[in-house]
Structures are given as structure tokens and as C-alpha cells.
Amino acid sequence: MVSPDGNLLKGEPFPDDAYIPSREASAYNPLHTFELPKGSDKHYKQQFADMYFLRLSQLKEAVRQRAEQEWGDFKLGKEKAVKVDRVLDVRQGELCWVIGTVYMEMALKPNILDDISKEHWIFAPPTRDTYISSEGQTEMMLEDESGRLRITGGHLEGNYVTGCVLAALGTEQADGSFEVIATQHADLPRQPQRWERDDSSLAATKKTKPKRGRSGKMAVVSGLDITGTQDDDINLDLLVEYLTGEVGADTTQKQTSAITRLVIAGDSLAHASPIPSREEFAAKNRGKKHYGYDASAYNSSPPERLDEFLSEILPSLPITLLPGPSDPANVALPQQPLHPAMFPKSRQYAKPPVESNESLEGLDSVTNPWEGDIEGWRVLGTGGQTISDLLKYIDNVNILDVMEMMLRWRCIAPTAPDTLWCYPFQDDDPLIVKDCPHIYFAGNQPKVETRVISGVADQEVLLVAVPRFSTSKTLVLIDMETRQVDTVDLTIVTPRK
Amino acid sequence: MADKYKEYLATRIFTENQVVTYRLLSRAVGVNVNTAKCMLFEFYDKQNAKKPNAVHATFILVGQKKSFEHTNGSNGSGHRKDEDIRMRSSPPLSSMPEPDAEPEEEIRPTKSIVLVREEELEDTKAKFDKIESQHIYSLQPGPIENLNLLSACNHEIATSYSTDDPLERWKKYGSIHNPFIKKRTAKHAPVATSIAAKATTTAVKSDVLGLGRNTSKDTPVRKGTSEGNTSGRSTPQPAAAASTTKKTGAKPALQKQSSDIFKSFAKAKPKAKEPAPAPVEDEPMQGMSEDEGEDEEKIEIDHEKEAAARKVRAEREEALRKMMEESEDDEMPDAPIEEPEAMETQPEEPVDETPAGTEAAVTTEGGRRRGRRRVLKKKKVKDDDGYLVTKEEAVWESFSEDEPAPKKPKPAPKPSTAKGKNVKVGKGGQGSIASFFKKA
Structure with a gap:
């Protein structure tokens, strides 16, 4: 049952120091799509409405093409469907299709105007598990620069959320609502070839393509939720020991050496968000009042533990670190990289920020969402808050469905800026998917799930939902050659009494 | 080294009653982790052969679990049942152009790493x-109740063995080597040292035996640099601290001297004392007033100084004393807490009369001095022949100057130059304040 070279339950003579094969280099070429301008170039005066118009104008053409292809010669009875340019130009009783942005009015959806009028704008509004109220006061609108059109229709329910751009085919009813019989969306954008970016940059510098061997694996973990207490330490230790190849015997260690990069997809620290939740805020205020800086309120042990964790792995394995909703980064999407000052030990493996904003080997602290090329594949990853927010709009939907739809809508955070905090983009919205990724992962999900989806132009995308490590104790490994996913479970058997 | 590990394990487990993991053993004895695992087994085997249950162990098992055991076998990952991964409680988001070919159910290969006590093995x-x-993960003298305690060993490694060069660990301990990782030399080494400091304390605290053996000669270079770094960094601080203390120390000294002489005066306004005498003959003080940007005053000081330099010592002493008294008289009612700078200028004014101008009818109200004074002004006139002629004319002009709102008694301004010199002067006149004035 136990393979002979995997059994280290043996005494003298001790084995010779056999070295595990060294790791291969991780072909890593990050993009800086989601980096915000620094310092005074970052403005918050812009109107969020511009984001919607931007989104609409950028996606309109793609949606129009899809709709024309589908409905070009669509006839209902003898009536031919015509395209109407603006939602306000829709005439009653006329079969037509129109393109706009969805807006959903929901009973429990947080509303900024409510918050201001109640002057409760002290801390974050209560987080809700869902925006759907049992009374079903959900209304859906289609909006463009001219105005809004109320849309109804059986199959709209649960398929679209605020912020999606779609084309709707239908007729306006007597009550002024637009009865939708079919919809179209932009669908997957063009997918780059593997190694496309690397090759083109090589071609630009007139270098020959390097001979590329078999790629290794990428490990993805999320939701470490480090609290600095001892409760979760042994699991983190095992994770470190596994990744550095110390745990297990030869067979295990050799397999581990195939891992060439670790990606941490958000929520490395448990309670480190700069904006306390309602509960945390209440708990904090329960005690007696302090004025000024209260040194006892800051607990430095979680970041120290994280730093230690990273610095233990880094000598052996490069890390890409995404922030998540509970990390000490900015709250609004896109979250900017965790500051290296937090990691006095680990940052020695990163390039100093003055030199370069990327560390190809070592610790690369990146944005959330993040995209880049790993082993030639375009990888897009998030800390998961875009998905959990979207799930509040729709009941009973699988996470992978959500991830898939985001790519098909070409918008990885459609609910921003409505219910998800977001930087007010003005000229370009990076949250719109311009290149179809090969691998799209989302951190902090309840369990491991994977699916491969394909598009009309032979796009193939691997979707990976990465579970929280703190609850699932699971690490996801993606084979960067075959794009197969396997997992590693850590288990601590609880002692019987 | 053959028996070193036995000694270490015996001390650690039987004498100190502590846990040893394979990692800690490998660090303590300086061997490959896989060797350390075997050492643990050897020790475990021998000891328990001598006396059953002398040593307890925890084990690591790595492999594939039977798939149906997923739920009850693992704690915490019970919800990872493979069968419900593809379950959909709702129809997929519809209106997709062509519904995907439903990807076939595949069972993901899952590797399980289990840490278990010998009791449940x-x-x-x-x-x-x-x-x-x-392999064996750890050895301990008795059955361990909370496996989280094992992480204490790794913590000990992090604190006690942090002097290792992390990039060289693979050679010694057999972790996976990555030739591409580079570590930059720490410019700021506070962490390294704090850890080192911690390390030594914990080392002393936890176990003296195991540590002394191998940490010392590990990587002297790195240690050296980190130490060098800190010393480089930390020296300025103490120096700065010292200088500040010196400064503050010097001031009271000065005050004390002056209070010796002008006892009553000192009582009246102890604060204003030591800056007041200083400016009169002290070059550096000019710099100070310059800093304040009171241009007019500065010129006056210049003149005053030239004049003062020519005077006989006795005379000056008297004059000064007079000035002090004067200033005291003048200022006390109006601005009891006055800024030293204002004090400086005050005494000089009478002396200035000759060169600069005359002051008349100075009134002070609400912390603001107003008045008229005569000054020499340069005037450019075009004469009959068309030449420009510069004339000096004495003109009366009204002036008012803000007396800065009473700041804190010691504003401690622009510390380095002015203060430093001040201190120096103070030192020169250490004996008595009289000799202080005699200088220059």
C-alpha cells in the first residue's frame, strides 16, 4: 500500500541527502490593467454615471453585431424586427430590438440616497446576503444615454443584473413596459494565442523564441484569514512545508517541485479591512471611549504572521499576492497592491517599487482583479467580491455560472459601481474584458469548482472557483500544460478523547 | 553527528518535556529533513522498544483517500463532496447563444496530507x-491533545534559526531549490535584528543545548551585514538623542548662571533671560534674527554691534544692565510672556538711535507696537542736467510691527545652527554670566 521510497518510517542507515529537482522558472508576464494612477493623479470627483456610458459605448458594437447576426432576419408573423437606436425611440406595438444597460431596482438593495437622507453615513451600510426581497419588488430597466425603459419578460429574471449591457428583442406593451422575448449579449471577446504577448515582445526585440519545456503547475490559494492567533497555525505550517517540499517523502516532494508559482487570491488577513463592518464597529465602540490613537487597538500579529508565512515560502517559490475584501488595501475596486511596507521580511524578495512595479521572481504584490500571462496563458483572477456581490441579485445560481456570464457579458464587475465600491473610471474601464483569458479564477468561494467553457471563436476558458483556505484547507493546483486542476487537502485529525 | 541527534532528542523530549518536529530537528542538528524524519523514527523505535509508550509520535500521511471517505475522514473539509460539485439548483443563465456542451463529470485528483497522532494512525x-x-511529523513525551501546539516548533525555527541564509536552506535541509529567486540585501534591517534579538532571548529561554551548537557558524556574513546595517542606522539616533539632551541640558545651566547674577530679574522673567544677553556681542545670534526675517531690525543689530564692539567692557555691561531693566520695565506690563526674539530686539533700540533713525512715540497696544521713527532713505532724483542723483534723506515714517502672539515660552526654533552656537557660547561663559558678557 505504501510505496517503498515514500516510506520514511525507517531507522538507520539514514538516506543520503538526495536533492529534489530544482524548480523551473515561472514564465510570468504581468499586465498592469488594473493599476490606478498614483497620488494626485487619482481623482474621485468624476461622476459614476460616466462609467455606465463608457461601458455601453464600449460594448455596444459587439452586442449589436451579435444581435444583428441573430435577429437580422427575425420575423414574428409578418413583422420584421427593426433595430431602434435609443430606448426612448421604441414605439408601442412595434417589434424591435434595442441595446442598453440593465438597471435593477430591488427592495433591499442599498441605496446611496437613503443612506445620505438618514445621515447614517458613518460606517459601511449593513451587508446583506441578498438584495432580493420576498415581496418581489424587483424591477428591471434598460437604460442608455437617452433614458430608461422598463423591461419585463419571463426569462430575464435571474439572468441579468445591474450593469450588464444587452440587446433586447420585444415589443412595448400598453402599460409602457417592454416585453422581452429574447436577449443577446456581447459574448466572449477575442482570445489571444498562448505565448502571444511573450512572442510578440521577443519579435519586437528580434530575439529568437526560447525553447519552452513542459510547464509546471500553478498553485492557487485564497482566504488564508490569518488572525495571528495560534488556532490556524498548524494548517499554515503544513501548507508552507508542503509548498517548500519538506513534508512527505521523495515522491511527494518531486511532485511538489513541479509547482512554479503560488497565487494568493485575496483575504490573506482576517480582519484587516480599513473599513470596519457594522459588527466590528459596534464591538469597538462598546468599550470605553478613547481619543486619539489607541495603541492597544492595533494588533500587529496578523500581518507579522503573514509576512513570516510569505518569507518562508519565498526562497523556494515565487508568489503573486492579490488583496481581497478583508485585506488592508483600498476597498473600492480595483484594489491596489498591498503595500510592501507591510512585509518587512518578504519584500526583500520583491523589486523595490522605485525600480519596477513588477517582480517576475519573488513576491509580486498585485491588484485585485489582476491579469497577466503565466506560462503563456492569459490569467485573470479576482479576490471573489465581484461574484459574491452578484450572487446577491440572483437566487440559486452556481458560482461557475456567474463566472461564465461575467466573461460573456465582458464585464467582470457588472454590479460596480452600483453595489460594489469602485473607482470612478473616466476614460477607460478596465473592468471590461478586452482579451478573453485562458484561465479565470475567483478566490474565497465556498468550494472548489472548475469548468471549461468555450466560445464561438474557439475560445476555451478554464473557470476555477478557489475555496477559502481557512475553512476548506484546500489548495488548488492548475497544471499549466494541460490546464487540468487537482487539489491538495490538508487534514488535521482531531484527537479522540 | 551520529549521536548528536540522540542527545538532542533525549534532552529535548525527556529533560525539557518538549515537542520536536522533523523540521526543528533538521535545523537543530543541521541535516536534511528526510534524514531528520528517519532520525525521529529511529529514536522512536529504540526508545519504545526499551520502554513502551516512552515517546509519542504524530505522523504525516500523504496519498489518495478513498473517495467515499471524503466527508467523514476530514475535519473541516467535509463539504467537499465530489458529487455535488456539478449540481445546479437552477437552470443555467439562459439566453446563451448555444448552450455549452455539458462538460462531463470528472473526479478531480485530490492529494490529501493528513497529520495524525499515533493513536488514530x-x-x-x-x-x-x-x-x-x-513519516513521523513530531515526537513528544506524552499524547498531545491539541495539534496546534506543534506549530510552536515552527515558530521556534522562525525565531531561533532566522540567521540562516534562506536561499541556502535547500542545500542543508533539502527543501526545493529555486535558482531564480533573488533576495536583495536589506537596506533596512530592523526586522532581522529584532528577530535576532528575539531569537537570542527565546534561545536562552527555551533551550540552551540545541541552539549553541549550530546557529553560530551558519552564515556569519549575513549576520554581519544585518548587524552593520542596524548599527549604521541606529547610531544617528542615539547621537541625535544625545545632542538633544545636551541642548536641553545646556539651557538650564545657562538659566541657572544668569539667575545667580540677576536674582530679582530672574524671578520676574526667568524665560527671557538667556536669549537677551546673547545677541549683543554674539555673531551667531545675528543668524537667528535673520531667520526671523525682521530685516529692519537686523540692520540695526549690525550697527549696534559695530558700535558695541568699540565700547569698553564696563560700559557695555552697564548699558546692558540698563537695557535689561529698561526692557523689563517696558515690556513686562504689556506682554508678560514674551517671545525671546522680541526681547532681543528690544534692548538694542536705544543704541540704534544714531545710525538708523529715531523712534518717537512708540505705543504698544494689543500686542502691536506702533510709532514713528526717522530713517535715512535713499532717493533718486533726476537733476537739471538729466543725471540721476541719489540723495540720502532723513524721513519720518510710521511703523507698526506685530509682536507675535505669545508663543510657548521656548519655541525651540531652527535648532541646529542657532541653538548649537548658543550652547557653545554658553559653555564658554561657564564660570559666571559676567565673563559671558566680557567675551568678544
């Missing part, structure tokens, strides 16, 4: 389909 083994590797 056999049960756990039974849950495995295939065990890829197994």
Missing part, C-alpha cells in the same frame, strides 16, 4: 486508497 490509514509517503 491505523484508522486513518484505512481511509486511504494509496499512501504515497508517510
Whole structure:
């Protein structure tokens, strides 16, 4: 049952120091799509409405093409469907299709105007598990620069959320609502070839393509939720020991050496968000009042533990670190990289920020969402808050469905800026998917799930939902050659009494 | 080294009653982790052969679990049932152009790493389909109740053995080598040292035996640099601290001197004392007033100084004393707490009369002095022949100057130059304030 070279339950003579094969280099070429301008170039005066118009104008053409292809010669009875340019130009009783942005009015959806009028704008509004109220006061609108059109229709329910751009085919009813019989969306954008970016940059510098061997694996973990207490330490230790190849015997260690990069997809620290939740805020205020800086309120042990964790792995394995909703980064999407000052030990493996904003080997602290090329594949990853927010709009939907739809809508955070905090983009919205990724992962999900989806132009995308490590104790490994996913479970058997 | 590990384990487990993991052993004895695992087994085997249950162990099992055991075998990952991964409680988001070919259900290969006590070892083994590797994780004198305690060992490694060059660890301990990782030399080494400091304390605290053996000669270079770094960094601080203390120390001294002489005066306004005498003959003080940007005053000081330099010592002393008294008289009612700078200028004014101008009818109200004074002004006139002629004319002009709102008694301004010199002067006149004035 136990393979002979995997059994280290043996005494003298001790084995010779056999070295595990060294790791291969991780072909890593990050993009800086989601980096915000620094310092005074970052403005918050812009109107969020511009984001919607931007989104609409950028996606309109793609949606129009899809709709024309589908409905070009669509006839209902003898009536031919015509395209109407603006939602306000829709005439009653006329079969037509129109393109706009969805807006959903929901009973429990947080509303900024409510918050201001109640002057409760002290801390974050209560987080809700869902925006759907049992009374079903959900209304859906289609909006463009001219105005809004109320849309109804059986199959709209649960398929679209605020912020999606779609084309709707239908007729306006007597009550002024637009009865939708079919919809179209932009669908997957063009997918780059593997190694496309690397090759083109090589071609630009007139270098020959390097001979590329078999790629290794990428490990993805999320939701470490480090609290600095001892409760979760042994699991983190095992994770470190596994990744550095110390745990297990030869067979295990050799397999581990195939891992060439670790990606941490958000929520490395448990309670480190700069904006306390309602509960945390209440708990904090329960005690007696302090004025000024209260040194006892800051607990430095979680970041120290994280730093230690990273610095233990880094000598052996490069890390890409995404922030998540509970990390000490900015709250609004896109979250900017965790500051290296937090990691006095680990940052020695990163390039100093003055030199370069990327560390190809070592610790690369990146944005959330993040995209880049790993082993030639375009990888897009998030800390998961875009998905959990979207799930509040729709009941009973699988996470992978959500991830898939985001790519098909070409918008990885459609609910921003409505219910998800977001930087007010003005000229370009990076949250719109311009290149179809090969691998799209989302951190902090309840369990491991994977699916491969394909598009009309032979796009193939691997979707990976990465579970929280703190609850699932699971690490996801993606084979960067075959794009197969396997997992590693850590288990601590609880002692019987 | 053959028996070193036995000695270490015996001390650690039997004498100190502590836990040893394979990692800690490998660090303590300086061997490959896989060797350390075997050492642990050797020790475990021998000791328990001598006396049953002398040593307890925890084990690591790596392999594939039987798939149906997923739920009850693992704690915490119970919800990872493979069968409900593809379950959909709702129809997929519709209106997709062509519904995807439903990807076939595939069972993901899952590797399980299980940490288990010897008590539960056999049960756990039974849950495995295939065990890829197994080894001892730790040894401890008795059955361990909370496996989280094992992390204390790794913590000890992090604190006690942090002097290792992390990039060289693979050679010694057999972790996976990555030739591409580079570590930059720390410019700011506070962490390294704090850890080192911690390390030494914990080392002393926890176990003296194991540590002394191998940490010392590990990487002297790195240690050296980190130390060098800190010293480089930390020296300025103490120096700065020292200088500040010196400064503050000097001031009271000065005050004390002056209070010796002008007892009553000192009582009246102890604060204003030591800056007041200083400016009169002290070059550096000019710099100070310059800093304040009171241009007019500065010129006056210049003149005053020239004049003063020519005077006989006795005369000056008297004059000064007079000035002090004067200033005291003048200022006390109006601005009891006055800024030293204002004090400086005050005494000089009478002396200035000759060169600069005359002051008349100075009134002070609400912390603001107003008045008229005569000054020499340069005037450019075009004469009959068309030449520009510069004339000097004495003109009366009214002036008012803000007396800065009473700041804190010691504003401690622009510390380095002015203060430093001040201190120096103070030192020169250490004996008595009289000799202080005699200088220059």
C-alpha cells in the first residue's frame, strides 16, 4: 500500500541527502490593467454615471453585431424586427430590438440616497446576503444615454443584473413596459494565442523564441484569514512545508517541485479591512471611549504572521499576492497592491517599487482583479467580491455560472459601481474584458469548482472557483500544460478523547 | 553527528518535556529533513522498544483517500463532496447563444496530507486508497491533545534559526531549490535584528543545548551585514538623542548662571533671560534674527554691534544692565510672556538711535507696537542736467510691527545652527554670566 521510497518510517542507515529537482522558472508576464494612477493623479470627483456610458459605448458594437447576426432576419408573423437606436425611440406595438444597460431596482438593495437622507453615513451600510426581497419588488430597466425603459419578460429574471449591457428583442406593451422575448449579449471577446504577448515582445526585440519545456503547475490559494492567533497555525505550517517540499517523502516532494508559482487570491488577513463592518464597529465602540490613537487597538500579529508565512515560502517559490475584501488595501475596486511596507521580511524578495512595479521572481504584490500571462496563458483572477456581490441579485445560481456570464457579458464587475465600491473610471474601464483569458479564477468561494467553457471563436476558458483556505484547507493546483486542476487537502485529525 | 541527534532528542523530549518536529530537528542538528524524519523514527523505535509508550509520535500521511471517505475522514473539509460539485439548483443563465456542451463529470485528483497522532494512525490509514509517503511529523513525551501546539516548533525555527541564509536552506535541509529567486540585501534591517534579538532571548529561554551548537557558524556574513546595517542606522539616533539632551541640558545651566547674577530679574522673567544677553556681542545670534526675517531690525543689530564692539567692557555691561531693566520695565506690563526674539530686539533700540533713525512715540497696544521713527532713505532724483542723483534723506515714517502672539515660552526654533552656537557660547561663559558678557 505504501510505496517503498515514500516510506520514511525507517531507522538507520539514514538516506543520503538526495536533492529534489530544482524548480523551473515561472514564465510570468504581468499586465498592469488594473493599476490606478498614483497620488494626485487619482481623482474621485468624476461622476459614476460616466462609467455606465463608457461601458455601453464600449460594448455596444459587439452586442449589436451579435444581435444583428441573430435577429437580422427575425420575423414574428409578418413583422420584421427593426433595430431602434435609443430606448426612448421604441414605439408601442412595434417589434424591435434595442441595446442598453440593465438597471435593477430591488427592495433591499442599498441605496446611496437613503443612506445620505438618514445621515447614517458613518460606517459601511449593513451587508446583506441578498438584495432580493420576498415581496418581489424587483424591477428591471434598460437604460442608455437617452433614458430608461422598463423591461419585463419571463426569462430575464435571474439572468441579468445591474450593469450588464444587452440587446433586447420585444415589443412595448400598453402599460409602457417592454416585453422581452429574447436577449443577446456581447459574448466572449477575442482570445489571444498562448505565448502571444511573450512572442510578440521577443519579435519586437528580434530575439529568437526560447525553447519552452513542459510547464509546471500553478498553485492557487485564497482566504488564508490569518488572525495571528495560534488556532490556524498548524494548517499554515503544513501548507508552507508542503509548498517548500519538506513534508512527505521523495515522491511527494518531486511532485511538489513541479509547482512554479503560488497565487494568493485575496483575504490573506482576517480582519484587516480599513473599513470596519457594522459588527466590528459596534464591538469597538462598546468599550470605553478613547481619543486619539489607541495603541492597544492595533494588533500587529496578523500581518507579522503573514509576512513570516510569505518569507518562508519565498526562497523556494515565487508568489503573486492579490488583496481581497478583508485585506488592508483600498476597498473600492480595483484594489491596489498591498503595500510592501507591510512585509518587512518578504519584500526583500520583491523589486523595490522605485525600480519596477513588477517582480517576475519573488513576491509580486498585485491588484485585485489582476491579469497577466503565466506560462503563456492569459490569467485573470479576482479576490471573489465581484461574484459574491452578484450572487446577491440572483437566487440559486452556481458560482461557475456567474463566472461564465461575467466573461460573456465582458464585464467582470457588472454590479460596480452600483453595489460594489469602485473607482470612478473616466476614460477607460478596465473592468471590461478586452482579451478573453485562458484561465479565470475567483478566490474565497465556498468550494472548489472548475469548468471549461468555450466560445464561438474557439475560445476555451478554464473557470476555477478557489475555496477559502481557512475553512476548506484546500489548495488548488492548475497544471499549466494541460490546464487540468487537482487539489491538495490538508487534514488535521482531531484527537479522540 | 551520529549521536548528536540522540542527545538532542533525549534532552529535548525527556529533560525539557518538549515537542520536536522533523523540521526543528533538521535545523537543530543541521541535516536534511528526510534524514531528520528517519532520525525521529529511529529514536522512536529504540526508545519504545526499551520502554513502551516512552515517546509519542504524530505522523504525516500523504496519498489518495478513498473517495467515499471524503466527508467523514476530514475535519473541516467535509463539504467537499465530489458529487455535488456539478449540481445546479437552477437552470443555467439562459439566453446563451448555444448552450455549452455539458462538460462531463470528472473526479478531480485530490492529494490529501493528513497529520495524525499515533493513536488514530491505523484508522486513518484505512481511509486511504494509496499512501504515497508517510513519516513521523513530531515526537513528544506524552499524547498531545491539541495539534496546534506543534506549530510552536515552527515558530521556534522562525525565531531561533532566522540567521540562516534562506536561499541556502535547500542545500542543508533539502527543501526545493529555486535558482531564480533573488533576495536583495536589506537596506533596512530592523526586522532581522529584532528577530535576532528575539531569537537570542527565546534561545536562552527555551533551550540552551540545541541552539549553541549550530546557529553560530551558519552564515556569519549575513549576520554581519544585518548587524552593520542596524548599527549604521541606529547610531544617528542615539547621537541625535544625545545632542538633544545636551541642548536641553545646556539651557538650564545657562538659566541657572544668569539667575545667580540677576536674582530679582530672574524671578520676574526667568524665560527671557538667556536669549537677551546673547545677541549683543554674539555673531551667531545675528543668524537667528535673520531667520526671523525682521530685516529692519537686523540692520540695526549690525550697527549696534559695530558700535558695541568699540565700547569698553564696563560700559557695555552697564548699558546692558540698563537695557535689561529698561526692557523689563517696558515690556513686562504689556506682554508678560514674551517671545525671546522680541526681547532681543528690544534692548538694542536705544543704541540704534544714531545710525538708523529715531523712534518717537512708540505705543504698544494689543500686542502691536506702533510709532514713528526717522530713517535715512535713499532717493533718486533726476537733476537739471538729466543725471540721476541719489540723495540720502532723513524721513519720518510710521511703523507698526506685530509682536507675535505669545508663543510657548521656548519655541525651540531652527535648532541646529542657532541653538548649537548658543550652547557653545554658553559653555564658554561657564564660570559666571559676567565673563559671558566680557567675551568678544
